[in-house]
Amino acid sequence: MEPVALATERLLLRTVGPDDTQAVYEACQDPDIQHWTTIPSPYLHEHAAGFTGQMVPDGWHDASMFTFGVFPRGRGAAHGPLAAMLGLTRRGPGTGEVGFWAAREHRGKGYVVEATLAVCRWACTEAGIDRIEWRAEVGNHGSRATALRAGFTMEGVQRAGMEHRGARRDCWVGSLLPADLDLPANAPYVPGPAA
Numbered sequence: 719m720e721p722v723a724l725a726t727e728r729l730l731l732r733t734v735g736p737d738d739t740q741a742v743y744e745a746c747q748d749p750d751i752q753h754w755t756t757i758p759s760p761y762l763h764e765h766a767a768g769f770t771g772q773m774v775p776d777g778w779h780d781a782s783m784f785t786f787g788v789f790p791r792g793r794g795a796a797h798g799p800l801a802a803m804l805g806l807t808r809r810g811p812g813t814g815e816v817g818f819w820a821a822r823e824h825r826g827k828g829y830v831v832e833a834t835l836a837v838c839r840w841a842c843t844e845a846g847i848d849r850i851e852w853r854a855e856v857g858n859h860g861s862r863a864t865a866l867r868a869g870f871t872m873e874g875v876q877r878a879g880m881e882h883r884g885a886r887r888d889c890w891v892g893s894l895l896p897a898d899l900d901l902p903a904n905a906p907y908v909p910g911p912a913a
Contacts, residue, residue: 719778719779719781719784720778721733721775721778721784722784722840722844724786724836724837724840725791726832726833726835726836727832728790728791728829728832729788729789729790729791729801729829729832729833729836730788730789730790730791730797731786731787731788731789731804731833731836731837732786732787732789733774733775733778733785733786733787734769734770734774734785734786734787734800734803735770735771735774735775736767736770736771738770738787738800739763739766739767739769739770739771740766741799741800742766742769742770742787742800742803743761743762743763743765743766745800745803745819745821745822746761746765746766746819747761748821748822750822750860751819754819754854754855754858754860754861755817755819756882759883773785777805777807781808781845782807782808783805783806783807783808784805784806784807784837784841784845785803785804785805786803786804786805786833786837787800787802787803788800788801788802788803788804788820788829788830788833789801790824790829799821800821801820801821801824801827801829802818802819802820802821802824802829802830802833803818803819804816804817804818804830804833804834804837805817805818806837806838806841806845806847806850808847809851812846812847812848812849812904812905813847813848813849813850813851814841814845814847814849814850814851815850815851815852815853816834816837816838816850816851816852817852817853818830818833818834818861818864825860828867830864831864831867831868834864834865834868835868835869835899838850838868838894838899839899839901842896842899842901842903842904843901846904847904848895848896848903848904848905848907849893849894849895850870850893850894850895851891851892851893852865852870852891852892852893852894853876853879853880853889853890853891853892854889854890855880855882855887855888855889855890856875856887856888856889856890858890862890862892865892866892868894869894869898869899870892870893870894870898871892871893871894871898872890872891872892873891873892873893874890874891875888875889875890875891876888876889876890876891879891895907
């Protein structure tokens with residue numbers, strides 16, 4: 719699949735490439751990003767180069783991971799610096815998992831919520847996704863707050879639900895369905911009986 723660019727009222731979402739390597743590297747020096755995400759720690763320049771030069775284009779090419787850099791929109795064609803990174807990884811037929819981080823200086827502005835909603839709408843209408851999952855290690859309150867503001871329904875705690883830094887860890891799990899975004903589903907949804 720060819721990479722796509724999305725625009726919101728305040729943001730440009732586009733794939734990242736080698737020209738963005740330094741910005742990715744600098745943002746990922748933040749201890750909070752290294753602590754809560756699955757990026758390598760310490761995060762070296764070669765990690766950023768591999769991400770922008772190989773991982774991102776490969777994910778788009780085989781439609782396994784759709785990665786967007788999040789940039790504040792400027793006047794005309796200009797845009798601001800890299801504010802956040804958001805990826806949607808296919809987990810199975812009709813299912814994707816969203817993950818994100820925001821550069822420290824861009825937190826608290828609602829950029830990641832706005833970007834998440836734009837990417838989820840695109841995924842449901844253009845990429846055949848009917849269930850978008852969100853996971854974060856228990857204790858990552860910033861990520862949880864972002865998911866809740868984007869409309870995710872919290873489904874609970876998955877014991878040993880993620881591997882991080884060589885250990886199994888509990889994670890919060892949430893989901894977003896096309897109906898949550900007032901969009902039609904690609905496949906019918908039949909909820910289970912009420913308990």
